[in-house]
Amino acid sequence: MGRVVFAGETAIMEDVLQRAQQTRVAPCSAGCPVNTDTRRYVEAIARGDYEAALEVLLDANPFTSVCGRICHHPCEAACRRSKVDAPVGLRALKRFAVENARDYREARRCPVAPTFSERVAVVGSGPAGMAAAHDLAKQGYRVTVFEKADTPGGMLGAAIPRYRLPYEAVKEDLDDIVALGVELRTEVTIGVDLTLEDLRQQGFDAILLSTGLSESHTLNCPGIDSEGIFLAMPFLRAVRMGAPPEVGRRVIVVGGGNVAMDVARSVRRLGVTEVACICLESREEMPASPWEIEEALEEGVQIAPSWGVRTVFAEGGRVRGLELRRCTRVFDEAGRFSPTFDDSDVCTRLADTVILAIGQRADLTCIAGSSVQEERTGRLQYSPATLATSERGVFACGEVARGPGSAVEASVRRMSDLCSHLPVRRGEGRQDGHHARGDVPGLRAVRCRVSRRRRCPAAVRHQPDARGAGRSAQATARRRGAAPARRLLLLPL
Ligand SMILES: Cc1cc2nc3c(=O)[nH]c(=O)nc-3n(C[C@H](O)[C@H](O)[C@H](O)COP(=O)(O)OP(=O)(O)OC[C@H]3O[C@@H](n4cnc5c(N)ncnc54)[C@H](O)[C@@H]3O)c2cc1C
Numbered sequence: 001m002g003r004v005v006f007a008g009e010t011a012i013m014e015d016v017l018q019r020a021q022q023t024r025v026a027p028c029s030a031g032c033p034v035n036t037d038t039r040r041y042v043e044a045i046a047r048g049d050y051e052a053a054l055e056v057l058l059d060a061n062p063f064t065s066v067c068g069r070i071c072h073h074p075c076e077a078a079c080r081r082s083k084v085d086a087p088v089g090l091r092a093l094k095r096f097a098v099e100n101a102r103d104y105r106e107a108r109r110c111p112v113a114p115t116f117s118e119r120v121a122v123v124g125s126g127p128a129g130m131a132a133a134h135d136l137a138k139q140g141y142r143v144t145v146f147e148k149a150d151t152p153g154g155m156l157g158a159a160i161p162r163y164r165l166p167y168e169a170v171k172e173d174l175d176d177i178v179a180l181g182v183e184l185r186t187e188v189t190i191g192v193d194l195t196l197e198d199l200r201q202q203g204f205d206a207i208l209l210s211t212g213l214s215e216s217h218t219l220n221c222p223g224i225d226s227e228g229i230f231l232a233m234p235f236l237r238a239v240r241m242g243a244p245p246e247v248g249r250r251v252i253v254v255g256g257g258n259v260a261m262d263v264a265r266s267v268r269r270l271g272v273t274e275v276a277c278i279c280l281e282s283r284e285e286m287p288a289s290p291w292e293i294e295e296a297l298e299e300g301v302q303i304a305p306s307w308g309v310r311t312v313f314a315e316g317g318r319v320r321g322l323e324l325r326r327c328t329r330v331f332d333e334a335g336r337f338s339p340t341f342d343d344s345d346v347c348t349r350l351a352d353t354v355i356l357a358i359g360q361r362a363d364l365t366c367i368a369g370s371s372v373q374e375e376r377t378g379r380l381q382y383s384p385a386t387l388a389t390s391e392r393g394v395f396a397c398g399e400v401a402r403g404p405g406s407a408v409e410a411s412v413r414r415m416s417d418l419c420s421h422l423p424v425r426r427g428e429g430r431q432d433g434h435h436a437r438g439d440v441p442g443l444r445a446v447r448c449r450v451s452r453r454r455r456c457p458a459a460v461r462h463q464p465d466a467r468g469a470g471r472s473a474q475a476t477a478r479r480r481g482a483a484p485a486r487r488l489l490l491l492p493l
């Protein structure tokens with residue numbers, strides 16, 4: 001039977017195939033944001049060598065358990081097998097390898113002796129910050145991660161529902177990183193408990209901001225302050241902690257993206273039978289992944305596309321429903337968000353709870369009192385090529401810099417590639433959007449192959465008597481471009 005091709009998939013495929021040709025890597029690897037060497041791990045699984053498969057996976061991505069469960073798997077969209085019937089189930093194979101090499105994974109954990117005296121503070125323990133911490137620690141730097149929440153992991157631990165991503169999977173990946181020697185300090189809010197200046201005073205030579213997009217946008221319409229209206233992020237956090245707020249019998253989720261689907265499906269799991277998602281986009285334009293929409297529909301969530309909220313109507317201060325108007329267009333000719341409505345086509349939907357899932361924004365508390373600049377988008381101004389912000393020695397990565405995306409995109413690490421390539425001295429990075437060698441998928445794939453040779457078991461490399469271990473770790477660090485990193489990223493502020 002032919003495979004369903006989702007909207008936009010053909011264009012993505014063409015782009016990936018073009019890149020694959022240019023870089024001479026397999027389309028599936030070119031399609032993966034971290035260029036996982038897909039062929040090698042599939043081949044290792046076929047041989048029954050799950051440990052080798054795990055090594056290939058971890059070389060590309062420290063968030064391997066997480067991605068085995070929730071990656072949006074663009075590798076599969078690029079898989080050539082789709083031309084025959086259906087793509088190889090690469091994400092499922094990844095999870096299979098991870099789950100079959102757990103003991104080996106625990107045994108291979110080992111600290112990396114720091115080879116440089118410079119210290120890096122990473123702010124935020126989501127996939128972006130922790131992947132960066134992983135790379136910097138492996139290069140021999142001393143890394144401390146500051147996290148405002150009591151649990152590390154960013155959105156992976158705080159918002160993505162447990163039925164899709166149990167915390168054990170997040171912890172497995174984080175444990176690998178912490179085992180390298182990364183210090184993790186939770187319940188410290190940078191900008192409140194400590195400022196960037198305090199971090200410098202404490203001896204950190206570089207600061208990497210990876211604070212994500214953790215706040216929900218709200219709507220600006222009459223009645224929005226009524227009781228019974230919630231924002232998606234606090235709602236999902238509460239559900240994840242096992243303490244959801246009380247919801248009514250009829251729930252409307254406003255939004256058509258993946259977060260809206262997660263909210264709606266979480267509400268269904270709370271036992272609510274009438275759950276509807278309303279969104280501005282038409283069904284074809286909805287930003288949620290097609291499989292998320294399908295699964296939500298299968299679970300009984302209603303989807304009402306092409307509607308916008310005009311008014312919240314309330315009784316005694318409590319929401320009773322929404323007045324909706326037809327949305328005739330979401331984006332203008334230039335592709336900018338600019339919705340238009342037909343005010344003659346209106347309807348009313350009753351609801352005793354409304355949850356707004358219309359996008360996330362950054363909380364930039366961390367830059368309080370500093371000279372780090374903000375974009376008009378509300379995210380941090382930074383150079384995608386060098387990660388440098390407008391303040392010397394302060395860098396940014398992940399969603400707070402590059403905008404909303406996926407976990408694997410957030411964990412794309414360019415530390416060594418960027419640092420070896422670009423004139424980032426004392427944080428004076430280029431703001432010209434110039435792209436680094438690290439953006440070329442083929443080169444990252446080559447780096448993965450090189451680091452594969454370093455494979456633990458490193459009882460030898462990480463002996464407490466560290467003369468030999470230190471030398472070997474330093475050699476390792478140099479092979480991976482750590483010397484340029486030291487020179488470029490970590491000069492004193
Ligand atoms: C509901 C939901 C579902 C998702 N589903 C998927 C999915 O299925 N697949 C997928 O690939 N991606 C998914 N994503 C996206 C994915 O979670 C993000 O792309 C990723 O977490 C972004 O990583 P990040 O490190 O940039 O930021 P975050 O994960 O947001 O991490 C930022 C961290 O910084 C901390 N922080 C913020 N300010 C401070 C401060 N001042 N001081 C100290 N710490 C601070 C925050 O507490 C947080 O822990 C989902 C996201 C959400 C919200």
Ligand code: SF4
Pocket residue numbers: 031032033034035036038061067068071072073074075076090091094408
């Ligand atoms: S990280 Fe995602 S895109 Fe890359 S190989 Fe794994 S499932 Fe595919």
